[in-house]
Amino acid sequence: xxxxxxxxxxxxxxxxxxxxxxxxxxEADGSYTGTAFGKTVNMRLEREADGACCAGxxxxxxxxxxxCSGFLIIDGASEEDFENIWRAYLDLDRDYGEIKKTLAAxxxxxxxxxKSGEGIRxxxxxxxxxxxxxxxxxxxxxxxxxxxxxNLSAAFGEPLPExxxxxxxxxxTFERLSELEPEDLSEIRLGYRARxxxxxxxxxxxxxxxxxxxxxxxxTKEAYxxxxxxxxxxxxxxxxxLLFSMEKYESFPIDVWVRRVMNRLYNIDENDVKSMSAFAxxxxxxxxxxxxxxxxxxxxxxxxxxxxxxxxxxxxxx
DNA sequence: GGCCAGGGGATTA
DNA sequence: TAATCCCATGGC
Numbered sequence: 001x002x003x004x005x006x007x008x009x010x011x012x013x014x015x016x017x018x019x020x021x022x023x024x025x026x027e028a029d030g031s032y033t034g035t036a037f038g039k040t041v042n043m044r045l046e047r048e049a050d051g052a053c054c055a056g057x058x059x060x061x062x063x064x065x066x067x068c069s070g071f072l073i074i075d076g077a078s079e080e081d082f083e084n085i086w087r088a089y090l091d092l093d094r095d096y097g098e099i100k101k102t103l104a105a106x107x108x109x110x111x112x113x114x115k116s117g118e119g120i121r122x123x124x125x126x127x128x129x130x131x132x133x134x135x136x137x138x139x140x141x142x143x144x145x146x147x148x149x150x151n152l153s154a155a156f157g158e159p160l161p162e163x164x165x166x167x168x169x170x171x172x173t174f175e176r177l178s179e180l181e182p183e184d185l186s187e188i189r190l191g192y193r194a195r196x197x198x199x200x201x202x203x204x205x206x207x208x209x210x211x212x213x214x215x216x217x218x219x220t221k222e223a224y225x226x227x228x229x230x231x232x233x234x235x236x237x238x239x240x241x242l243l244f245s246m247e248k249y250e251s252f253p254i255d256v257w258v259r260r261v262m263n264r265l266y267n268i269d270e271n272d273v274k275s276m277s278a279f280a281x282x283x284x285x286x287x288x289x290x291x292x293x294x295x296x297x298x299x300x301x302x303x304x305x306x307x308x309x310x311x312x313x314x315x316x317x318x
Numbered sequence: 319g320g321c322c323a324g325g326g327g328a329t330t331a
Numbered sequence: 332t333a334a335t336c337c338c339a340t341g342g343c
């Protein structure tokens with residue numbers, strides 16, 4: 001059990017529900033349990049005794065209080081694991097207050113979007129797991145992506161100690177998946193993505209993963225070129241991998257949600273991905289990836305609100 | 319450069 | 332029961 005004092009600009013729901021990761025589940029008590037780097041832990045944020053919270057809170061619907069600061073408690077982690085894994089994974093040494101201030105000052109639209117996801121942090125995930133996870137994510141919905149990744153891990157990943165009464169599995173290694181053919185993955189129900197995964201696994205394993213794990217140290221363009229050379233990796237998936245596992249924060253992944261939000265809020269043609277990319281580069285520069293996350297989270301929340309409102313209207317008519 | 323199939327499953331019509 | 336949609340890409 002590790003206790004980290006005075007975590008700021010930090011909210012577990014915002015972090016684990018903003019589409020960057022797929023292996024964390026919310027528990028009944030609002031904490032989150034998940035597996036990364038072969039370790040399973042549970043995280044929860046406790047409010048500080050004086051009730052301190054980030055300024056400007058209240059952008060969330062219903063006026064409910066959502067804490068963005070407090071004590072972070074990581075159950076299942078040793079001090080060594082915290083220093084070696086979770087500190088970097090949660091990006092705890094970055095000043096998100098400064099990032100939000102800069103983005104908000106430069107753009108009113110993002111300033112508003114930030115209010116709905118004030119506690120977002122960009123995780124530093126494993127390169128390989130992120131690569132495969134986002135190949136699976138293409139043209140897919142989040143519940144099924146999560147299911148596919150869990151099934152893949154249970155079938156081909158290393159068994160880990162049971163935690164909270166459930167068996168846990170590490171994400172499968174590229175060595176293991178490189179031995180497989182698409183048919184071997186049929187029970188995972190990945191659809192046409194199965195071939196992308198086995199081919200990419202073979203490509204990564206061909207140099208023992210050396211290329212893949214060197215990408216955070218090379219210029220973004222070079223890393224992007226390598227990633228898009230892999231089977232099943234196009235511009236969108238490559239940008240996600242760069243942003244969520246390689247610290248390439250200028251990356252601006254454009255998916256259907258971002259296309260929608262850019263169309264609605266900036267009036268750019270919904271199909272003009274090129275203009276959106278150029279716009280993001282000019283407007284957000286090195287902070288493009290952070291801006292993308294606030295916009296994405298805002299749009300998803302907006303959609304859920306709209307759906308709830310519609311349901312309420314239908315029920316009223318009955 | 320534009321179009322369409324690829325799988326599968328949930329949701330909507 | 333039939334369309335439509337989903338954090339796109341590959342191949343034509």
